[in-house]
Amino acid sequence: MTAETEAMEVEPTPAAPTEEDPPTEEEDVSDLSDLLDEATALSNATAKIPLLSAILNEPQNRYGPAASAIKERAVYALARSYCSASRTTDIVTLLTGEACATFFSSITKAKCAKVVRAVLDIVCNASPEEYDMQAGICRNIIEWCRVEKRSFLRQRVEAKLASVLYHQDLYGEALTLVDALLSELKKLDDKQLLVETHLVESKIHHGLRNLPKAKAALTASRTNANAIYVTPYLQSQIDLMSGxxxxxxxxxxxxHSYFLEAFEQLDQMDDRAKALPCLKYMMLCKILDGLNKALGISGKGVPGIKTDKSKVDISGMITGKQGVKYAGSAVDAMSAIAAAASTRSLKEYQGVIARYPTELNEDLLIKHHLGTLQEQLLESNLIRIIEPYSCVEIDHVARLMEMDVKLIERKLSQMILDGKFHGILDQGKGRLVVYEEEDVDRAMEGGLKVIENMDGVVTSLFGRSRALREMMI
Known part of the structure; x- marks a missing residue:
């Protein structure tokens, strides 16, 4: 809705010349074209900047169709040159400073909005990790839009600023901005921007570990996306967040199915930087799901001692055409994790974590779930070791696990409290006493359920009778 609404604000098209009107002379912009070609031919970004600035500030102030097209290209080239030369201050003030002031005042609002968004995309793609600089340029544009009363462009840039703040881990500020923006967008019913803003809101709530609100925001994004055409890239981001x-x-x-959808769409667009994390997440899901099945983990999270290496085998995923295309250290790291999970070797697993720290620890989703995987491996190995014993020394268990005694003691006490097995730690003698599993009295369990259900029925009837008495009074 942003582009379409601003397109309605274009200036009226002049009428075609009649026989009485003299024909319009074709504008001469050969000097501007030569300057642009000269700047494009240069390889030094710093040397390009004076030539491109001269095009925008040329003394004749020509703004016909040809001159405007050349100056628009000069703005894009100037943004790229500033990024290459790392002139952060100039990038932030490029659109709101004197360089583009005359150009923006001479073109339509729709064309101005197009140029601003294009420059913002160029800067973000050229410096994807410079979030402080991206936030600065977004804030400058938003302030300029408020002065110029460009509401639709301001809303678009505020959505981008919320995404930048999310990447800066400024969740509180980003959420405040998103809430205010959503209240405006719902009144305008701008579904395209609603889809993007709700998606950012879902990411923010996920960063705050508020999963119910993250799911609600993602559902709102999907609902609005069903009513409009969504680009493949945006659809891949929605699928990625669902996964x-x-x-x-x-x-x-x-x-895994959602990650696969996102991966295939990004792979078709040949966006390897975005597709590779999806492939890593697919491998992570296969490893975790296979290990859960191999260990026989129940709904309570209690691991068993069964091992089936075939259930954590992901070789088929990484030997295919797409796996070979994305081969590298990231795929090797996930393959090594799968190998350690299949053998249930905690020592091998810790070696993989130490060998691939960048690939496994920088991504928060993978880091979090690999921590869960480590806990499952540790618990399953402990249960496998202590299962034959009714009483075993903790030092002996620590030697077999090749781990510190205090760590093993702390983990065993946690497992006892969690009900993973029945036993007690005799710290005076440094032993673990394991109790045999007692048979559950099913009759008693059934009786307790009957009493619980009867209590609910009596409470409900009491509430209804009290309501009837109040009505009669």
């Missing part, structure tokens, strides 16, 4: 939320709920099969 992340299902992974947090430990629904690994569903999460």
């Amino acid at each position: 992340v939320l299902h992974t947090e709920e430990r629904d690994y099969d569903t999460a």
Whole structure:
């Protein structure tokens, strides 16, 4: 709706010349064209800047169709040159400073909005990690839009600023901005921007570990997306976020299908930088789902001692055409994790974490769930070791695990409290006493359920009788 609404604000098209009107002379912009070609031919970004600035500030102030097209290209080239020369201050003030002031005042609002958004995309793509600089240029544009009363452009840039603040981990400020923006967008019913803003809101709530609100925001984004055409890239981001939320709920099969959808769309666009994390998440889901099945982990999270290496085998995923295309250290790291999970070797797993710190620790989703995987491996190995014993020394368990005694003691006490097995730690003698599993009295459990249900029925009837008495009074 942003582009379409601003397109309605264009100036009226002049009428075609009649026989009485003299024909319009073709504008001469050969000097501007030569300057642009000269600047394009240069390889030094710093040397390009004076030539491109001369095009925008030329003394004749020509703004016909040809001159405007050349100056628009000069603005884009100037943004790229500033990024290449790392002139952060000039990048931030490029659109709101004197360089583009005359150009923006001479073109339509729709064309101005197009140029601003294009320059913002150029800067973000050229310096994807410079979030402080991106936030600065967004704030400058928003302030300029308020002065110029460009509401639709301001809303678009505020959505971008919210995304930048999310990447800066400024969740509180980003959420405040998103809430104010959503209240405006719902009145305008701008579905395209609603889809993007709700998606950013979902990411922010996920960063705050508020999964119910993250799911609600993602549902709102999907609902608005169903009513309009969504670009493949935006659809891939929605699928990626859906996969992340299902992974947090430990629904690994569903999460894998969403990651696969996102990966295929990004792969078709040949966006390897965005597609590679999707492939890593797919491998992570296969590893976690396979390990859960191999260990026989129940709904309570209690691991068993069964091992089936085939269930955590992801070789088929990484030997295909797409796997070979994205081969590298990231894929090797996930393959090594799968190998350690298949053998349930905690020592091998810790070695992989130490060998690939960048690939496994920089991504928060992978880091979080690999921590869960480590806990599962540790618990399953402990249960496998202590299962034959009714009483075992903690030092002996620590030697077999090749881990510190205090760490093993702390983990065993946690497992006892969590009900993973029945036992007690005799710290005076440094022993673990394991109790045999007691048979559950099913009759008693059934009786307790009957009493619980009867209590609910009596409470409900009491509430209804009190309501009837109040009505009669």
